[in-house]
Amino acid sequence: MAVAELLAKFPRERTWLLPALQAVQRAERYLSPEALEAVAAHLRVPKSEVWGVASHYPELRLAPPGTRVVRVCTGVSCKLRGGGELLAACERRLGLRAGQTTADGAVTLEAMDCAFACAVAPVVEIDHACHGRVTPRALDALLAARPAAHAAAATPGVAPPSRPTTGSPAARFAALRREAERRRTGARLAVGLGTCGRAVGARETFEALRLEVKRRGLPFAVVAAGCNGMCWAQPVVEVLRDGRPRLTTGPVAAAEVPRLLNALAANPAAAPDVGGDWLARQRRVLLERCGLADPADIADAIRHGTYATLVNALEDARPERVIEEVRAAGLAGRGGAYFRTAVKWAACREAKGAPKYLVVNGEEGEPGIFKDRHLMEGDPHRLLEATLLTAYAAGATRAILYIHGEADLSAERLQVAVAQAGEWGLLGERILGSDFSLDVELRRGAGGFVLGEETALLESIEGYRAMPRTRPPFPVESGLWGKPTVINNVETLCAVPSIVAEGGAWFASLGGGGGTKLFGLSGHVRRPGIVEVPLGTTLRALLDDLGGGSSTGRPLRAAVLGGPSGSAVPARQFDEPLVPRGPVNPGTGGVVALDEGVAVQDVVRTLLAFNTRESCGKCTPCREGTARLLRMLDGPIERERVSALAGVIQIASLCGLGQAAPLAVLSALAEFPEEFELS
């Protein structure tokens, strides 16, 4: 499609700058000066501003890449499992350095900071397809293979029902529920088709299962589900039969499908269950339906109980009560700052100005954590119900789901969910006949860790470079386009339906006043994946009981907690409870285990290098300071100078990301001084 034609879809307003650039790049693979000028002219944004935005977001390309783009993840989790060797092997094989393109324009090789599939590390991405657990030996086959043409997963029977147009919200929803029940299938085989599963052959397993079930005429529906958190066992098949306990098997490669079906036919108990114990050690609230529900079928979501809490709230017609439950739950922001959620909502509700906005922060961009992706991929309707409840409580009438630019699967599944919810009358004007209306729009990020910072994200939606704003005013008073705006992280929101359904006190009781928290385990553990436990759990419980202990046989010496903004926690602190503002802060929940063979100094250097690259460039301490600090790690370390500079960055930086940028280095210097050459 010609650029002009692409652009004609967008109103001539600056807010469409990023979506327009993304659309052009999808069509032309990069942003040529001519295309940028066309975007500028159409949106009436000055050319230099367009250049400023295009050169700011890492995913936007100003030069054409090779026909194939090979990206090797060199994040900490992948490096621990051989990512560095993979990159070197790619460089040898292609005769390129990372960042270069072959002379014939055939291949571009790049190193990436994180593919957010840390639990199937090491990861190589070829033309947007992610491959996990890659060995240098497997690399040749991957590079030689032509791009596999995976048809977009067929959406099962989700034709919209005839929408009831009279009656109370509950009465109308009852009709929808009857319709959902009518569409119920019998026994199901749910395949873990999350990003992690797809990276290790789950699509092939799914196809094989579908064909084999059909060939044998078995009474199973084969469902493309998300990951249940057991990334370590992917491809996972959940066997769900009425009246029988859930059976979780994995890994099931495509070739093993006949054997699995034979076993199920011969003796239902014969197929080994790998999940029972691992699942039982968790307290799964948010993850409850991940891996079981069909993310592409709203009827299945409704059968699993989704939207029932919203309907009750609409019937109740007291939005303040929703806020009260969330307050009682002690729910605090799971993006890592743990700010009390109810306080934001109440402030937005009381703020003057219309319309009010809800921004769902799905810009999960911190290397080493991939929990929000699991929630969005595995149970998108939970997030939508949460979005509805939150908007209802905070008085918002417009919601923007802002999804990380590389979380394609999350975005696809949410797109489908939003479309279906609209068709079923659960979004839009006067939902289920109530006074409550909500418009939902999906936007994508374009890279940049700083986008996780809420005001930078607002700038991005408005069409500017992602640079944090000064505060006050806070977004709840003056956010998107100066209107009251609530911004919540995906995980935070996903707790809301259960809190409202079961009561705030119940949720609080799960985690000593804080509820449950998702953690992403990766690095040197036997069972990397996503787990959900009460806040206050220890790293020891996460790493040993759920992570299965060290994967290398060598003891674990430390864990990186909270990614590049977090710290290196030594083993002696593994028994500290993980509580916000406690001695060991859980942050976003990324846990990367390091065994005794790991040089912590290398790890924190990787993290600081990331923070330096990802500094948005707005404020001096972070922009200049991180670069200087990184250079100080090159030679013998003058501890005084390092702490003085780190202190300036921590105290003087404008936003939380700058303030946290030196933390990992400082923690390593404090806990592992023997690793550094001190002067």
Place this chain on the structure above:
Amino acid sequence: MKLTIDGCLVELAEGATVLDGVNRLAIPLPQLCKDPDRAPLGACRTCLVHVEGQRGLSAACHLPAREGMVVSTAHPDAVRVRRGVLDLTLSMLTPAKGEFGALGDAAARHGLGEPGFAPLHRFDVDASKSFFVLDREACILCGRCTVACDEVQQIGAIALLGRGHTTRVGVFGDGPMAASVCTSCGQCVATCPTGALSTKEAPEKIVRRVETTCPYCGVGCGLVVPVREDGRLALMADDVPSNKSSLGTLCVKGRFGTGFVHSPDRITHPMVRRDGRWVRTSWDEALATAAAGLAKHRGRFGALASAKATNEDGYAIQKFCRVVMQTNDVDHCTRLCHSPSVEAMLACMGSGATSNSYQDYAEAGCLMVVGADASANHPVIAIRFRRAVSRGARLIVVNPKRVDLCDQADLWLQPRPGTDVALFNAMARVILDEDLANLAFVRTRTAGFEDWRASLRPFTLEYAERMTGVRASDIAQAARWYARPPFAGSCLIWGMGITQHTNGIHNAHALLNLSLVAGQMGFPGSGISPLRGQNNVQGCGDAGCIPTNLPGYQTYAPDTLAKF
């Protein structure tokens, strides 16, 4: 509200920041990225202060002042961290590049000598513009210049490019500034705190600053002209944020165009012609010679007034002509540029001047700009147009010639020269035919409506399309947007493209009728305005420097003359 800063009590109004208090008390605190007239950016982090009872330090520029606050700029932590930030800032620059203005002062006050680090990047100086240079080796990326260019001037020639420590100030494609849409308004140079953007003039001591009004177009921008020790005006003038016309903006003419006062071609002494040569003389001789000459030509005399002179000058010259020289032959450039509008407005509205203020442009929901190239001729007005567009206003440009405003326009009508009446009458018919007229306004405020309506009958869209060459659908769309803007009202703005015709008065009448039938007059965001090319053409006309009118637009006719 009262707070204590460094032990001094200061009283501030609601909404003030701690930095306002610091500055009120004249406490020296670095504030590199804070332009006194703009919102805080919070980028340079050099105004950190300690607040009693608060953890860490806060940037004073965006810290709201609160009753009872106890602030210290001299707290050891604040001084230490500020010093660290200033050191990082200074380390961005190439030391030989000068004093670095406010940064140099702040660094000296914090006892910083040599910067702690070497610069990470080297740059070539961009000297591609006529009046100023951009030297990135003296730039601290505070962002003031890009705010000035994009938000204040709404031009967007320069922007922050890239990310992290490779961020830089630059233009599209990282080319030279001269290759950009930069109009040399100098707003960036005026706000730069370090001299990275500086004029090409060698620095000279300024002894005096004179506030005045710009001598160029009719916008009326406030200007402060700095006078150097050698008596010459500095190359660059300052803007005046309190001026209601310009709100602290200027264009290249006001900013850099005052050098003409030093032109060697100017006559700065009385002179007489002797033997065919001009020679310098005394005032006495000059006046005597002139008086003798004038007396000889009484009754056979004409004078051309200047639309750049004051009202008083205009009044004096017409009085002199009519009373002393006994002739009515006094005129000025309005004959060509503005008097068709004045004639039409006098006849149609009873007042020969603009009906609204510049504020209305910025608040309007629709702007229709006819036969005017404001970006070139009234650049400071064009800023208001662009600001309105960025707020969501519709912009309709009517002009046979492509002008810069077309880039921002929602609709550009390009009529054949000389077909304006057909175009506007057809728009009026659309407004009537589609029931978009404000009939209440017509009924209560106008006369002769039915006759006028009947006169429109021939002006169908088909006829207008044939006559003007503008697509019928575009004419209709323009009429709809003008009569029913998305919010507020519609402003009708025109320039020389309307008046400089043999039928200029008719053109203006057609426009005025459009505004009357739509009722787009007399409320915020609406109104009519001819843009005037000379800074006092309105006053010169008001003073009567035109044969048809005495001062105050009294008609030059026997009954008026009988009064004297």
